[in-house]
Amino acid sequence: MKKTLLLACALTLATTTACGAGEEEASADGRGPITIVDTQSHEAATRKVIDAWNAAHPDQKVTLDIQPKDADSQRQRLINNAQTKSDAMDVIMLDAVWTAEFAANRWVDPVAAGTFKADEFLAPTLATATYRGNLYAMPWLTGTGLLYYRGDLVDKAPTTWAEMKETCAEVLPEHKEMSCYAGLLDKYEGLTVSFAEAVQSAGGTVADESGVPHLDTDAAKAGLTFLVDGLKSGMIPKEGITFKEDEVKNALQSGKVLFARSWASLYGTANAADSPVAGKVEVAPIPGLDGPGSGTLGGANLAISAFSKRKETAKDFLTFFTSPEQMKIWATVNSTPVARTALYDDQELVKQYPYLPSLKQGIVAAKPRPVAVKYGDVTAAIQNAVYPALSGEVAVEQALSGLQQQLSGLLKQ
Amino acid sequence: MRRGSRWFTALMISPTLLALALVVLYPLVAAARESMYVRGEGLDADGFVVEGERFVGLAHYAELVGERFVNALLNTTVFTLVTVTLETVLGVAMALVMHNVLRGRGVVRAGILIPWAVPTAISGLMWRWVFQADGVANAILGEKILWTTEGVQAKLAVIIADTWKTAPFVGLLVLAGLQIIPTMVYEAAKVDGASAWQTFWRITLPLVKPALVVAVLFRILDALAMFDLPFVMIGRGKLSVETLSALVWDEATQLRYGSAAAYGMVLIAYVAVVVFVFVRLLGADLLADTRSRKRTA
Numbered sequence: 001m002k003k004t005l006l007l008a009c010a011l012t013l014a015t016t017t018a019c020g021a022g023e024e025e026a027s028a029d030g031r032g033p034i035t036i037v038d039t040q041s042h043e044a045a046t047r048k049v050i051d052a053w054n055a056a057h058p059d060q061k062v063t064l065d066i067q068p069k070d071a072d073s074q075r076q077r078l079i080n081n082a083q084t085k086s087d088a089m090d091v092i093m094l095d096a097v098w099t100a101e102f103a104a105n106r107w108v109d110p111v112a113a114g115t116f117k118a119d120e121f122l123a124p125t126l127a128t129a130t131y132r133g134n135l136y137a138m139p140w141l142t143g144t145g146l147l148y149y150r151g152d153l154v155d156k157a158p159t160t161w162a163e164m165k166e167t168c169a170e171v172l173p174e175h176k177e178m179s180c181y182a183g184l185l186d187k188y189e190g191l192t193v194s195f196a197e198a199v200q201s202a203g204g205t206v207a208d209e210s211g212v213p214h215l216d217t218d219a220a221k222a223g224l225t226f227l228v229d230g231l232k233s234g235m236i237p238k239e240g241i242t243f244k245e246d247e248v249k250n251a252l253q254s255g256k257v258l259f260a261r262s263w264a265s266l267y268g269t270a271n272a273a274d275s276p277v278a279g280k281v282e283v284a285p286i287p288g289l290d291g292p293g294s295g296t297l298g299g300a301n302l303a304i305s306a307f308s309k310r311k312e313t314a315k316d317f318l319t320f321f322t323s324p325e326q327m328k329i330w331a332t333v334n335s336t337p338v339a340r341t342a343l344y345d346d347q348e349l350v351k352q353y354p355y356l357p358s359l360k361q362g363i364v365a366a367k368p369r370p371v372a373v374k375y376g377d378v379t380a381a382i383q384n385a386v387y388p389a390l391s392g393e394v395a396v397e398q399a400l401s402g403l404q405q406q407l408s409g410l411l412k413q
Numbered sequence: 414m415r416r417g418s419r420w421f422t423a424l425m426i427s428p429t430l431l432a433l434a435l436v437v438l439y440p441l442v443a444a445a446r447e448s449m450y451v452r453g454e455g456l457d458a459d460g461f462v463v464e465g466e467r468f469v470g471l472a473h474y475a476e477l478v479g480e481r482f483v484n485a486l487l488n489t490t491v492f493t494l495v496t497v498t499l500e501t502v503l504g505v506a507m508a509l510v511m512h513n514v515l516r517g518r519g520v521v522r523a524g525i526l527i528p529w530a531v532p533t534a535i536s537g538l539m540w541r542w543v544f545q546a547d548g549v550a551n552a553i554l555g556e557k558i559l560w561t562t563e564g565v566q567a568k569l570a571v572i573i574a575d576t577w578k579t580a581p582f583v584g585l586l587v588l589a590g591l592q593i594i595p596t597m598v599y600e601a602a603k604v605d606g607a608s609a610w611q612t613f614w615r616i617t618l619p620l621v622k623p624a625l626v627v628a629v630l631f632r633i634l635d636a637l638a639m640f641d642l643p644f645v646m647i648g649r650g651k652l653s654v655e656t657l658s659a660l661v662w663d664e665a666t667q668l669r670y671g672s673a674a675a676y677g678m679v680l681i682a683y684v685a686v687v688v689f690v691f692v693r694l695l696g697a698d699l700l701a702d703t704r705s706r707k708r709t710a
Contacts, residue, residue, distance in 0.1 A: 072649075072666060079668070104462045105453065132460040187563070187650055239546030242561050247545070373456065376667045383650055391562060 030312035045333035096128035103131035137301035144295035157284030198223035201293030448674035473675035504583025537645030590624025
């Protein structure tokens with residue numbers, strides 16, 4: 001009995017101190033040490049910016065909280081924190097597709113108008129941080145699909161799907177082991193990205209800004225048909241339906257494909273000294289049906305938790321973090337594309353990342369994925385409809401009309 | 414027993430009961446309550462989620478006839494039946510090998526037990542590489558099967574990986590059972606001229622049964638709750654390998670705690686029924702076994 005009592009005491013003690021730790025002198029002016037939650041892959045760059053801030057603000061030190069690598073766990077952790085209304089997280093990294101959910105649940109504060117110059121940021125990056133016309137996060141990171149190709153085999157990057165196929169028809173007969181194209185087609189978030197991209201690149205859209213799906217259009221049909229026929233005809237290798245980022249990278253590096261669609265991060269890997277195709281991989285904006293394609297926007301933004309007790313410091317820190325100087329420093333350490341327009345024409349950065357001009361072109365033409373508070377249901381519906389079409393079990397029209405119906409229900413708000 | 418000592422007994426076990434009530438009973442009751450509520454549904458005019466929860470009674474349980482739940486239930490059942498059967502047969506065979514091997518005993522035992530020692534998430538990753546399009550499996554078969562796509566082949570891949578991983582567990586428990594069989598029983602059988610087959614069916618199996626039943630029971634419990642292997646190996650969202658646990662996880666991830674709790678309750682009930690039937694059918698008198706052993710000791 002004594003032991004249990006002791007144990008109970010120890011437990012209560014542990015929990016009270018744990019709860020207490022977050023509450024230390026909640027300053028009335030909303031200033032004091034804060035915590036920023038970011039993901040592992042950004043660690044080195046973000047730490048550099050934090051160190052600069054901490055040196056100048058010894059009384060408002062920023063602590064970095066590194067999230068698990070996997071996006072689902074990241075979101076889960078942020079939600080747990082919000083549902084317990086904990087002030088343990090002040091500034092949080094919000095993936096572009098989480099904005100609606102966090103805004104609609106009032107888990108993050110809107111960004112006050114006039115705190116920054118919106119015209120210095122790429123317009124689509126602002127869109128990924130906006131919900132119902134209000135900005136809920138500072139635009140920070142962005143990104144869209146890029147077309148990677150073997151510069152040693154292809155003279156000029158194609159701008160349309162037809163051109164891409166023509167180029168393949170010319171080059172492939174001499175390279176029997178190669179296929180034409182690979183993209184993100186396994187059943188996961190990448191499939192939603194690829195589907196939306198295909199539909200947009202054919203001139204359509206999965207859903208418009210007011211949440212109405214448009215999958216009963218010719219453009220949607222042309223987009224999905226590009227992927228389905230691609231797999232059927234062997235333009236995309238048969239195993240392409242199991243490809244995620246890693247498999248696409250491997251296919252390009254081992255010389256199995258001529259063209260590959262992936263994110264900006266592949267550039268560094270494919271042209272690294274240990275890559276078998278180093279120096280041979282070049283980048284262009286993704287192609288479309290009648291002209292350059294339109295990608296989907298990735299990226300992440302920085303929001304202030306509604307439950308933070310030090311919002312003044314958090315706001316100042318965000319302004320500092322997203323300032324032109326700091327964003328450039330961040331970009332020199334980490335290759336994830338940032339949101340400030342001017343940095344895409346910055347000579348030093350372009351030298352470091354030669355794909356920046358193509359990327360800027362791509363981002364300006366890109367669109368966000370459908371905005372939904374229950375985004376998880378939307379992306380699951382898209383994957384469940386598109387995947388059987390890719391494997392040939394369901395006809396294109398049937399898959400699209402089913403999806404149209406489902407999304408009408410899910411996106412109605 | 415004296416009245417005083419009974420109170421003393423109650424007092425002594427009360428910490429355990431308290432702990433059990435806290436970690437077992439409370440979550441169960443809380444889940445049962447949660448399964449009858451719905452939270453954060455609908456948006457107001459400004460697009461904000463309407464806060465608060467609403468009692469919906471058994472509405473979540475009505476979703477049990479839905480396509481997705483039935484699919485998950487079938488997957489779970491198929492995985493359990495097939496993997497446990499395979500693992501039992503292979504496990505017993507492994508135990509016999511481990512028990513009877515004369516030379517290099519340590520090496521054989523360690524070799525058989527390694528798969529069990531590998532964490533499931535790691536073995537899931539390993540098998541994903543084996544089963545990828547240009548992986549070892551296709552190289553050996555000389556086929557181009559896309560194992561990780563939706564379909565029967567994905568189920569098969571999960572079954573192979575799970576059997577590889579957990580047959581050694583059955584083997585380990587059965588080996589423990591084999592080691593307590595006195596050698597003189599076998600000597601008597603030999604004297605009576607029993608064949609190897611007869612010895613196995615008439616002596617080894619009945620005597621090893623208590624250990625085997627426990628092993629199979631553990632495996633059934635584990636298999637009914639299968640989650641990590643399909644998740645890591647084939648991928649979330651692939652309906653051909655979605656188990657009940659995965660469905661519960663997914664619902665909770667989408668913040669539908671009500672239906673997640675409801676599915677969880679059904680999973681618990683399913684596990685309870687299966688175990689009850691199993692214990693009844695095989696007469697796995699688990700407690701009696703320890704009792705009798707204590708008596709002989």
